[in-house]
Amino acid sequence: MLDARRKYSPGKEDAPFFAWPWKYLGSYKYLLYGPFLAEFLYSTYWEERQSHECDWCMHIFMICMLRSLIHQLWSSYDAMLFLNHDRRLSQSGIDYKQIDNEWHWDNFIILQAIVASVICLIFPTLSELPIWETRGIICCIFLHVVLVEPLYYCVHRLSHVSVFFERYHWLHHSSIVPHPFAAGHSSFLEHLILSVIVEIPLLGTTLIGYGSISMFYSYILVFDFLRCLGHSNFEVIPHQIFDILPPLKYLIYTPTYHGIHHTDMGKNFCLFMPLLDILGSTIDEHYWNLHKETSSSAGRKRRIPDFVFLAHGVDVVSSLHAPFIFRSFSSKPFSTRFFLLPLWPISLLVIPTMWAFAKTFPVSFYELKGRLFQLWAVPRFGFQYFLPFAAEGINKHIEDAILRADRLGVKVINLAALNKNEALNGGGALFVSKHPKLRIRVVHGNTLTAAVILKGIPQDVTEVFVSGSTSKLGRAIAIYLARRRVRVLMLTKSTERFTTIQKEAPVDCQNFLVQVTEYQAAKHCKTWIIGKWTTPQEQRWAPPGTHFHQFVVPTIISFRGDCTYGSLAAMKLPDNVEGLGMCEYTLERGAVHACHAGGVVHLLEGWTHHEVGAVDVDQIDVVWEAALRHGLKPC
Known part of the structure; x- marks a missing residue:
């Protein structure tokens, strides 16, 4: 396996042609596609026009969209740990820093669209090319092999000369963990040079009269497909292919091959053909064995996590917040965005399919103090947990x-939110009692959740109102x-349940617990702790200035403008966490729900007891102090 972690010093960002011309446009850079999109729509809906001189605009726009789709599909597959976890090259996770650095990975697609439009203006006959020309495909491949591959090899080696590397090429190598988006993460000047190189076989073939539209589409899309393949963080090419066809290993590179270049920058410079590295004496001699080892480990070799957080979906749209959908979207707190709406029907069709083939699957991971923390997901939505007929199936998962x-x-x-629902499995107690010989510790983490809520209540508060007061958390909060x-x-x-909880409090404190049956009873109380869904109508009873603390899933609607609303209890992970690049639902970066943090503390402390069932009120302060001691901070 490749070790992606290495000491690295970033270079200069003020070199000529380092920055992209549209750097300060941010996401508005996509307006540069405007002319191409306008022509695409015009050529689609006004086909009766006689002249087709601008058809190339339509083709450039379509190629750009297909290129973006190829990179996105590779990115999604790269993040599907449940499919490729045993063939990963680097065991490190992609953190927020790398995601932010690669945010505008697709700048090169816009650049090459502009370069292509300029070429089409210079050579207007390109709009008259035929759909297919077999000789052109052969000629294009030939020019790629004899011109593009050697030229790229020389330019790539030159880019590693200290003067050029420190000014430009360092940016590409600042992507620590291999990823398809890292393929396009380079400076403006480098992509300008690459754009010229890419056009050589296309223009050469066209100028000798063998050009075709299919040649342009095929060459560019296959080029991107192979670049994404090489920059992926898992081995996709089985070594048996090279055993059957030995010459093939000199003609096509693999993710392992290119991954070596990012750990040993003096080796493996080729574009797609290792033959050039052999001729240039720059090939890593251990590559073949490393590729065979990685490929052979499929289904067997993997790193076992120390900790698993067993999550679940909240609704259909929130399921799109997984890293294997949109990496950039999942790296920010979840919120419903306009671009998600067209994907809602697709998600609704895909998720039931996942239910049929997977009971749980890994979604993301991070590392802390040398321990591997992994998030698994149960493919179920929040509303399903409240369907009586679904309980047995969910518990089975x-x-x-x-x-x-x-x-x-x-x-x-660590059981998340509804996976430890009291009515479902007694806060996990069902599984512990059913399997008394479990070596693994089952934790609901609610002790730390209670601590976070309680520590957020000012010391001078003399009265609070609690809904969901007889739940695990409500009971613990009330007694504390x-x-x-x-x-x-x-x-x-339920007077019976109230009385049971009241008797658990010390005798001299029992009179501080007061049963109420209506929200109206709290009309003078400005501290509300919400553990049960509260409607806007019920919220009206809160006096102005009330603060709503919450432990209800999902959170209540922020209806009152004259009140403040807290989010779900959460804690920030320690600063030395590594590989964390996904936000946990609506929480900020680096934060996890308090129950998740409770499981983290349970592991780091090395506690050997299960944390299931009722919350031990005596342990609330103990868990809170342990969390602070390990560097966790309240949000």
Whole structure:
């Protein structure tokens, strides 16, 4: 396997032609596609026009969109840990810094569209090319092999000369973990040179009379496909192919081959053909064995996580927040965006298919203090947890995940939100009682959730109102506050459940717990702790200036403009976390829900008990202090 982590010093950003001309446009750079899009629409809806002189605009726009799609599909596949986790080259995760650095990875597509339009203006006869020309395809391949490959090899080696590397090429190598988007992460000057190189076989073939539209499409799209292949972080080409056809290993590179170049920058400079590195004596001699080792490890070799956070979907749209959909979107807190709406029907069709083939699947991972933390997902939505007939099936998924993690040797599995619902499985107690010999520790993390909520309540508060007061969290919060001599208005219609909880409090504190059956009873209380969905109508009873603390999933609607609303309890992970590049639902970067953080603390402390069922009120301060000691911070 390749070790992506290395000490690296960034170069200069003020070199001539380093920055992109549209750098300060940000996302508005896509307006540069405007003329091409206008021509595309014009040629589509006004086909009766006699002249076709601008058809090349339509083709350039379509090629650009297809190129973007190829990179996106490769990016999605690269992030599908459930398909390629055992063939990954680097075991490091992609962090926010790399994602931000590669945010505008597609600048080169815009540049080459502009270069292509200039060429089409110089050579207007390009709009008259035939659809297919076999001789042109052969000629284009020939020119690529004899001109493009050697030229790129020489230019690439030149780019590693210290003067050029420190000014330009360092940017490409600043992408620590291989990824298809890293293929386009280079300076403006480098892509300008590459644009000229790419056009050589296309223009050469066209000028000798063998050009065709299919040649342009095929060459450019295959070129991008192979670049994405080489920059992927998993081995996709089986070594058996090279055993059957030995000459092929000199004609096509692999992700392992290119990955070596990013760990040893003095080796493997070729574009696609290792033959040139052999001729130039720059090939890594260990490549063949390393490729065979990586390819052979499929289905066998993997790193076992120390910790698993078992999450679930909230709704159809939020399922698109996974890294294997849009990496940039998942690296920011979730919110419903306009561009997601067209994908809603696709998501609704794809997710049931995933249910049929996967009970759980890994989504992302990060590392902390040498431990591997992995997020697995149960392919179920929030509303399904409240369907009585679905309970058995959901519990079966959760149980299978726990047993699978136990077999793998995972130390802690942390149940997220609804996966530990009291009515579903008693906060995980069902699985512990059913499998008493589990080596893995099952943790709901609610002790730290309670701590985060309680520490967020000012010390001078004398009265609070709690809905969902008889739940695991509501009970713990109520008893803890009663011990602090805070009057707690517990919303519940069950006198029996209220009495049971009241008796758990110290005798001299029991009178601080007060049962209420209507929201109206809290009309003078300015601290509301919401553990049960509260409608806008019910929120009206809160006096102006009320703050709503929450532990309800999903969170309530921020209806009152004269009140403030807290988010779900969460904590920031320590600063030394590595490979974290996904935001957990609506939370900010680097933050996780408090129950997730509770599982992290459980692992780091090395605790050997299960944390299931009722929250131990005596452990709230213990867990909170342990979290702070390990560098976690309240959001």
